[in-house]
Amino acid sequence: MDENLVWKIRAFIYLYFAETARSPLVEETASHFGMTGEEIASAYDDLHRRHALFLAPGTHNIQMAWPFSNAETPFKVHANDKTYFANCAWDSFGIPVALQADAQIEAVCAQSGDPIHLTVRGGQIEGSDALVHFLVPFRNWYDDLPFT
Amino acid sequence: MNQWLASQGVKEHGAVLSIPKLWELSQHWYQDRISSDYRGRKPEEVEMIFKEAGLTSEYWQVK
Numbered sequence: 065m066d067e068n069l070v071w072k073i074r075a076f077i078y079l080y081f082a083e084t085a086r087s088p089l090v091e092e093t094a095s096h097f098g099m100t101g102e103e104i105a106s107a108y109d110d111l112h113r114r115h116a117l118f119l120a121p122g123t124h125n126i127q128m129a130w131p132f133s134n135a136e137t138p139f140k141v142h143a144n145d146k147t148y149f150a151n152c153a154w155d156s157f158g159i160p161v162a163l164q165a166d167a168q169i170e171a172v173c174a175q176s177g178d179p180i181h182l183t184v185r186g187g188q189i190e191g192s193d194a195l196v197h198f199l200v201p202f203r204n205w206y207d208d209l210p211f212t
Numbered sequence: 213m214n215q216w217l218a219s220q221g222v223k224e225h226g227a228v229l230s231i232p233k234l235w236e237l238s239q240h241w242y243q244d245r246i247s248s249d250y251r252g253r254k255p256e257e258v259e260m261i262f263k264e265a266g267l268t269s270e271y272w273q274v275k
Contacts (some may be wrong), residue, residue: 158238
């Protein structure tokens with residue numbers, strides 16, 4: 065498949081996530097582009113190999129298109145009158161950055177179990193003196209993305 | 213933090229970022245993510261982002 069088309073499909077996926085807070089099914093993307101499901105599944109596979117998104121194992125369902133998560137997680141971001149789920153603490157910051165929107169972030173402290181609330185307003189973040197721990201070194205992130 | 217990591221059986225310390233530092237990194241990392249022009253990043257571009265955010269420890273090495 066033409067590389068430019070693959071990246072156009074990737075751009076559609078991201079806009080879809082931004083507008084709906086979930087990932088598009090293969091059929092939805094196929095309908096948008098007037099393509100077959102097989103063609104879109106092939107493009108999804110290509111984007112997965114490029115680490116441009118992450119497919120749930122054994123499927124063509126988009127589980128992660130960073131910073132967005134298609135699955136519910138402990139990292140919620142309320143922005144643009146929607147609730148998005150982020151893949152991790154970093155991605156919960158990435159959603160308001162990517163959307164260029166004010167946001168309320170909800171998370172849970174892994175150490176204490178206490179709720180964490182952060183506010184993003186006017187490009188600034190406020191509300192907690194928490195620390196964020198990264199376990200897996202960057203060069204190994206893609207070895208096992210759900211664990212990372 | 214060290215006590216908690218030990219209680220979780222974590223032997224590698226990894227990296228710890230404050231909220232302001234992670235926010236700064238997020239600006240570099242995600243600002244263009246929804247752009248239709250986004251085409252992924254080369255390793256040297258990732259290195260530059262980490263460097264600009266002051267993240268130069270072994271943990272953040274790309275290669």
